[in-house]
Amino acid sequence: MRTSWADSVANSASETAVSDNNSLRRPTRATYVPPHLRNRPASDTPNISGLASESERTNFNGTAGGSQWSRSSMGGGGGRTNPEMGRQSQVYGYAGAGRGVGRWNNRIGGWDRRETEVNPFGGSDEADVTDQTFSEQENSGINFDAYEDIPVETSGENAPPPVNTFSEIDLGELLNQNIRRCKYVKPTPIQRHAIPIVLGGRDLMACAQTGSGKTAAFCFPIISGIMSEQYVQRPHAARTAYPLALILSPTRELSCQIHDEAKKFSYQTGVKVVVAYGGAPINRQLRELERGVDILVATPGRLVDLLERARVSLQMIKYLALDEADRMLDMGFEPQIRKIVEQMGMPDRGMRRTMLFSATFPREIQRLASDFLSNYIFLAVGRVGSSTDLIVQRVEFVQESDKRSNLMDLLHAQRENGVHGKQTLTLVFVETKKGADSLEHWLCLNGFPATTIHGDRTQQERELALRSFKSGKTPILVATDVAARGLDIPHVAHVVNFDLPNDIDDYVHRIGRTGRAGKTGLATAFFNEGNLSLAKPLAELMQEASQEVPAWLARYASRTLYGGSKNRRYGGGRFGGRDFRREGSYGRNLDHYGLVGGNSGSAYGVPGNYGGGYAPGVASAWD
């Protein structure tokens, strides 16, 4: 039987007192103090247990808490009494704590770091939270009824059902407050499905379009889970940090961005988020870690460093999330990730919750990834106007030697058509770091303020470049693939693939830097004989996104002999991936992703505009 929340508070407080007297039986272990109870003077103890009585909790579980949230955030529609709420509250043991903490925090001043916590919602910061700001998207004319038609595939045993509103999920009042502060009115499709799956204790491999709210989808269950697990004990070694959750991403800037988001979601919850990445002074990161960490956001290299110095231990990890998971498991990263997950003391799969997220998930990477997962749910979710619908894609045939003058033409046209007062940002992708520097130099010489971001620049230069671009000071950013994934840069109107990538997945991620937050975007690609291997997948992708495929590109595509193993899912499919575990019965010739939808399994939601495959030779689950 569970002890009550009030008991646990009293227990932790008294055990802390014992520990202070040096008479604890296990001197290397201190009782875990829940994040929201830390740094609390002992003299306040009597007040605590009195606050969250059993009756208050019952009251909260029944109607008060739920309807309060529903009323303020959902209008009248979300206020129905949900018979499941009581049960969920029992399961997660959180509802009562949420209310108790809220009142408690009002009474007690100066005991918690929350008093000095910088308000991440202050000032202009608030305007930055637009990616999932549905009120804004509604204003921009998106038809939200179309969400009903979003193709969703879930596979795996007994997937917890999706929810339609945040109020159906018992995330806790403090987190709910932050969700409101972020102006998230309604969960995005990936959030509707992913959050119940993880809160239900299941592992997850999730495939969802760029800009569809993945960060919140893995942060919410982590934060909620950490707040509701009151009885966890963490060892304390003087200089070793024991995070409960680890979020890994492939670039430093993306880790920073996730950290910033996670700070918003955990504001005033007492859940501590720390970021660690290379290229920045390690001492500041070490100090932050020493002050305590619940959620560690990191890039792999720096994390390995910290683990080898024994400044971080993964022994207490309860949640592991890999963002851009397919990149994290590709050839360059996989050994490092395997080391972190399998050889550095992290609890085995099954003893932790593991979440893998990306917009793309090649089959061979899925196979690798399944090593890290336990009886997982595979989830593929498209979204309204999947980013490729919001993005107009153009391909021009441009010889290598003509690329610069062609870019110049684009930029001049843009400058002439530009609306004054409205910042137009252009992101130019090139293949190499040297190429980035040289193109930036040339652009500046020719009167176009540009900057560049790539792995040969110092971290300071990289961050300065990103800031300068975001602010519009240098409205052109020349980038390598370091900027291809995950970065949420508002107001990018135009992505130019000056050099096309060799992998269609990289193309998908690159163009996903525009067309965000319900805005439309333009993506222009320069194609020549050097990109022949991309002809077929690119033509298929464009066809699938209802883009105009130039006749010359279609010819290249049909001539391509490559087909085979590099064959992709875009021909005839919609966005999304397919669970590689389900491919046995289809025959091995199916493209390496498979397709969302089809007539099998639990897939549902058929978009009305499906127009058939581009290339007749490509297998489709619809055929």
Place this chain on the structure above:
DNA sequence: AAAAAAC
């Protein structure tokens, strides 16, 4: 073949 990721 290139890019990213530690000092």
